[in-house]
Amino acid sequence: MNILSSKVGALFIPVSNIESAREWYCSILNLEPTFEIIGGHLCCIPLDNNGLNLVLDSNIYHEDSTYxxxxxxxxxxxxxxxxxxxxxxxxxxxxxxxxxxxxxxxxxxxxxxxxxxx
Missing domain, CATH: 3.10.180.10 (2,3-Dihydroxybiphenyl 1,2-Dioxygenase, domain 1)
Structure with a gap:
């Protein structure tokens, strides 16, 4: 039994504005921007059918947090x-x-x- 899975479940991206980030990422991924914004700061965008999500998070954003x-x-x-x-x-x-x-x-x-x- 493995305690940790080797499968990645999510990739977090710090964003300053959750609504505009959802629009932009959906635009470049050719997706409709209908994904729910959770708690006013999170948006999970499914990237595949295996459970991998792109998680946009405005709570972790600050000027020095960008990749x-x-x-x-x-x-x-x-x-x-x-x-x-x-x-x-x-x-x-x-x-x-x-x-x-x-x-x-x-x-x-x-x-x-x-x-x-x-």
Whole structure:
């Protein structure tokens, strides 16, 4: 019996405004922004059918709490299409497409996120 599971259940992102963060993340993930805001500061966005959630949390946000390096990456099977998709949504890029496999960009709060061709 394992006390701790090797399965990750959630990825937390500090955000300054829970409503606008929900809109923005749903926009880049092509999801309807209908996910409930819990307790006025949390929004859980399901990322897959295995229970992995992106948890936006405005209670953990402060100016120094944003990710300066990606803590995870979003998968894509079309790195150029993903770059163009985000470019159309006017995200701020930190890198171009590197080595044909990945790029970094910022969310509205300055968190560094990554997209990777896997």
């Amino acid at each position: 300066k390096n990606p803590a995870f990456h979003f998968n894509t099977d079309d790195i150029h299409g993903a770059y163009q998709f985000l470019q159309e949504r006017k995200v701020e890029f930190v890198t171009g497409i590197e080595n044909g496999h990945w790029f970094n960009f910022k969310d509205p709060d300055g968190n560094i996120l990554m997209v990777c061709y896997c």
